[in-house]
Amino acid sequence: MTDHHQSTRGEPRVALVTCTELVELDPDDRLVLHPLTARGIAVEAAVWDDPDVDWSSYDLVVLRSPWDYALRRDEFVAWAATVPTLVNPADVVRWNTDKRYLAELSAAGVPTVPTSWVEPGETWSPPAETGEYVLKPSVSAGSQDTGRYDLADPEHRDLAAAHVRRLSEAGRTTMVQPYLSAVDNEGETALLFLAGPDGLAYSHAIRKGPMLTGPDLGPDGLYKAEEITSRTARPEQLAVAEKTLAAVPGGTRQLLYARVDLIPGPDGDPVLVELELTEPSLFIGYADGAPDRLATAIATHLARLV
Template sequence: MTDHHQSTRGEPRVAIVTCADLPDLEPDDRLLLAPLAARGIAATVAAWDDPAVDWAAYDLVVLRSPWDYALRRDEFVAWADTVPRLVNPADVVRWNTDKRYLDELSAAQVPTVPTGWVAPGQPWTPPATGGEHVIKPAVSAGSQDTGRYDLADPEHRELALAHLRRLSDAGRVAMVQPYLSAVDTAGETALLFLAGPDGLAFSHAIRKGPMLTGPDLGPDGLYKAEEITPRTATPAQLAVAERVLAAVPGGTRRLLYARVDLIPGPDGTPVLVELELTEPSLFLGYADGAPERLADAVVTHLARLPRPR
């Protein structure tokens, strides 16, 4: 646990939640610390699974980089249930850490990437039409255990089946999606929303370049490197993002942040790849004023919540 600012009597106390592998946060999240201090907020960085932390002592607990939760999701969700004044809240964490939420959003008429699910022990037959597909766990973070397969290639078909067997043997639900080729040219667009007085407000957008170059062959670290550049969101992207956020159970006023990841579909219109409400990179360093806007979002939530005694 790292105290970045010495607390004084009367200062709001905020815990910034990370994992043991990132005890001082990752560089982008560290950009939040100075704006919090400038607003008179004492920030402490702590790992979510550190038993020495008294989470109830904080005025607000902000999830940022607990990126090791994927293999311990039940433990992570149970922990979130015990934390008062957690943002985003524990019920949102439970819903959003299993990507089967995509089915709910699709049923709510949100345009999403078509997704199939393979439960542990369930047989899977590659589609006869072949084509490129992405396989990954329904519970994952940072593109861990994710691979891209050309199912017209016999070797790739075998590697895809081996990938699914690894996930099945680990008791994990797998998801299978068509690979949208536009990501190789247009890239993926992440739209970032931060809390304001009237709910979530659009802050900025970035472009993520293609990350998946081929099959997943086994463990490759906590997260994969990303090629990030600033991007101007289009009206069509913003419209889809608003539809996504309108379908979030419980509404968005409770949220500190949201990230909506979009890729052009086959006809060029944006479709949802993921809605990140638990521990997304917010890319604060890619937009002027973004760290300050997140600090203001923290202030907004502090004003809504009762202080601990």
């Protein structure tokens, strides 16, 4: 987008990308609307798969809540590639919407939850050793199709095998991870980073309460309810987050935001459970000044397009 393009149209236009279930945006995302308009930036919600949207009419297209993409990931990635002013950009979307990126980050030295993968068509049986495991698809959003199984329970073993079969028959890859029980007390820590003049900068953190109480028994909505509270990130958590972001292909200057989700490992040290670069909840309602910081990040990316 050139300076001439913006100046001939007046104030810059920004689309916040959502889905048909959230045409008015997620309530958290609505908190950035006033800070953006106060900066002279016109902003509106737009549904990613609406054929009537002219994406070229926007100076910046910001991915926010397109949370129905998981079962149409190929379509979503193809759409992203057609939007040149998309943030985070299409290459990041392609990489980050399949959680097999965790294997790459682990190989780069990032401490991650140990994960094995069951590809569609592969035979899988629950491990012989007992313990609790988490099963989920490698492409998902909002903890959809995710379950927790106690393999000491014969019924859970059967349900775990059925879960993998259900995903495999749908052509989906399954992730198998040990359930790290420290999360029951500590919860999950999400560290939020937003773009600044010199790249991503730490903004705030929140705590998610434990969400997985048992097996996944089928569809239960667009996303699962979360128990969210504010949290102060500890130095060791910030260190893991910085190491994670340093391993992102293409670097972090291209990013508008990042969310690094950590849980305690067996020794209590933080390990990465997910790196959210595509459509994460940013929880800007849980930290003073965060809506304004997100608006500043968007203005920063707009300035780079001039």
